[in-house]
Amino acid sequence: MAGQTPILDQFLRSVASFVQNRDGAKLQDFLQIEPPLSDIYQQMIQELRRRYPSPQGDNELLQRCEGLVPRTKGASSWIAFPTFMKLYFAFLRDVNVDNLLETYNRLRGLLNQCVMALGDSQMGVIVLPTVFYLSKVLAKLAMGLDRRPELIAHLLRSEGLADREESIEKVTLVEQSANVVREAFIKCLTDRSGTPGPQGKPEGKRIGIYLMANLCLKLLFQCGKLRNAEQMFASISAQSPPLARFPASQRVTYLYYLGRYLFSNNLFYPAQIALQSAYDQCHRQALSQRHLILTYLIPCNIIMGRFPSQKLLQRNEAQGLAEHFEPLRRLIIRGDYIAFRQHLSLSSSSAQWFSRKGTLLAIRNRCEILVWRSFCRRVFIEGGFHGDLQVNGQRGPPPYLYLQKMAVATQWLRSKHNQLPLNGNSNLNTPQYYGPQTISEPTDPDYADLEDPSRVAAPEADQSILGKYGDYISPDSFFDEGGHSQQNTPGQLVDGDPNVDFEGLELDPYAAIDDFEVDQPSLLMREIESILSSLLTQGLMRGYLTHRNPRFAIPGARLRGALPTGYPNVWQTISAREREDSSVPGWVRPPPTIIGGPAMAAGGRVVNLSGARPVGVQ
Known part of the structure; x- marks a missing residue:
């Protein structure tokens, strides 16, 4: 019977040799599934269809695959591998590439069985390259179908999958693929070969930790299920060897996804550290990868008050980024909050670009406070009291800014953008009785x-x-x-x-507030006070507010001046505060080197014992 399938026989002998020699790389090179397959594979497929037709030939095919692994006491020592090989041959024999949904399901089942074979403590490491190869093929197919769902829409309808209740969350093909890849990641992470934890080295299946993690993260970002990545990062922090002991390509990819994850969770300082390290370690000729890292590193820095230099934006990897980030930088410095909102409105092309990258909401929500800071600073420069320089040796009043000037400047800015009060009155001194005073919103x-x-x-x-x-x-x-x-x-x-x-309070939340009441601040003044209070709380401005005759005062400005004291550098302020804890969640680093050996392990202090007396001597 074996003589009827010469190519299959030779294929099986080669696979048995690879298993015996534990040569996972050559095994993966033999187990090809991506079309177009070479002629030798086409001939083997014809042999499989003729000698082992589906489904009656499956049991006999499995018996032939059981001879690929050593046997102990009459049984196979690696049960999952023969089943995987049988599924591999069945995939080649029965797959219909015209039916993409069926191809995906068969491939996912094949990968599932390969992951089960990976779980063997002794032999599993042999199929690690094959697991990674099949995972990449499955991910490529799933993401391609996710971008073009019309290719399988009719297949989903025929199986009733498209008509499920809306209350049941639909699991996309990409998410299903991520779940399978995550199982492989867990098996790599929990491998007991070598020393576990931060002191360990990548040995055995642990060499695939970041290969599988990066592929899983790619799928999770594609389907938008970032919350599922939280447990991955926690497990890596607890069990993975240091990231520095893995190849540069794996380090850069992992730090890129880690930085994006931290950015999406508003952890901008650790995200900046991760992305900056990924950019620094990325090869200079990998322009597309460096461009992708800059797409998130630049907004991460802008949110913390550090703008990209012209030299950076002129680099080859930054091509095309200046047209998006340079207008944003100018708007923040200019302090025009209305133009800032218009620039990032959903109808603008810039907002659509930021939205596709997943950074729009973070930039809109976090950068507007920087716009208000610039606006207040410009008003202070033009109309604030900068201190009496003629007073020698006497304690004069600190620099201050009347908030009424901020209110007038706000109304002037609105009139400049043709945003008149809602009641149609163009008199800037006329109070409004509807909605926020800093910007007009059309009625729903x-x-x-x-x-x-x-x-x-x-x-x-x-x-x-x-x-x-x-x-x-x-x-x-x-x-x-x-x-x-x-x-x-x-x-x-x-x-x-x-x-x-409903005419009063329900539709007009400010209807019961009388702006003409004596000694009561206007609604606009209250909003300005709230904005400045937020800036003071965050440390982006320094000083204090007075509510009677509202002012922003800057004490202690005699030595450094009013502007450096009241409006400190944003990046230096934030980084000085965040630098106290520079650890990055999810990034395993080698333990710090202890100078002086165990004697310095307790706090790093050196005790001089040269003059110590013997025990018991008074």
Whole structure:
């Protein structure tokens, strides 16, 4: 029977030789699955279809694969490997590349079995290169289908997978692939060969820790399931050898994904450390990789007040980044918060680019406070009191800025952008009674009818409102003040007439506040005080606020000057605060070298015992 399949016989003999010699690299080189396959593989596939047809030939094929591994007491010592080889031959024999969903499922099953073979404590390391190879192929197929879901939409509908209840979270092909790769990562991480922990070396299956981790992280970022990566980083911190003992390509890739993960969790300082290290270790000729790292390293630094230099943006790997980051830098320095918001509005091309990179929300939320700091600084330069330089030896008043000048500058900025008060009055001294005073927001169109009393009063308008919001303002039943259920007459408004009850506080949160009250700050002044208080709390400005006759004062400015004292360097302020704990979660580093041996292990202190007396001597 063996003579009927000469190519398959030779293939099996070669695989048995690789297993006996523990040559995982050559084994992986033999187990090819990506089309187009060479002629020798096509001939072997024809032999498999003729001699071991599906499904009746599967048991006999498995028996032939059992001879590939040593046997102990009549049984195979590595049970999972023959099953994997049988699935490999079945994949070559039965796969239909025209049905991408079936191809994906077969490949995922093949990888699952290979991961099971990887779990063997003695022989599993042989298939580590094959696990990585199959994982890359599976990831490539899954991400390709994720980008073009129309290729398998009809297949999902035919299997009923596309019509599942919306309440059940759909697991994408990419996420399924990440789950399989994570199992391989766990088996590599928990391998007991060598010394575990930060003192250990990459030995056995542990050499694949970061290979599998990087591939799994790539899949998790593709499907947007970053929360699933948290346990991976925690496990690496607890059990992995130091990252520095792995190849540079693995280090750079891992630090890149670690930096992106920390960035997405608003840990910008450790993210900057990880991304900067990835950029420094990346090969200079790997321009696309360095470009990708800069895409996240630059916004990470901008958020902390450090802008990219022109020299950096002119490098080959930074090509195309200046057109996105240079306008952002100018807007932050200029202090025009309205132009900043317009630049990052969802309709702008810059915002769409930042959104595709996953950095838009972080930049919008974190950089606007820097814009306000620049705005306040410019107003102070133009209209603030910088201190009396003529006073010699006398204690004069500290530099200060009247917040009313900030309010006037804010109104002027709005008028410059044609954002007049909502009541249509162009007088900047006229207070507004609706919404935040620092920026105008258009009325939500869904509630436009409720804002217009003339329309609410009309019977036809009442019907239109009930048609839209009837289940809220006129339900069939409701709970009274005592918590008892009450039936409601159809059409009766539970909370009363919206024209009477909702006209005030519900639709206008500032309606009950009288801006003309004596000694009461305006709403705009309150918002400015809140913004400056936030800047002072974060240490981005130094000084104090006074609420009666509102001012921002800068004490202790005589030696250094008002601007350096009241408006310190943002990057230096943040880095000085964050530098106290420079550890990066998820980055395993070698333990610090202890100078002087064990004597310095306790706190690193050296005790001089040259003049010590013997025990018992007084």
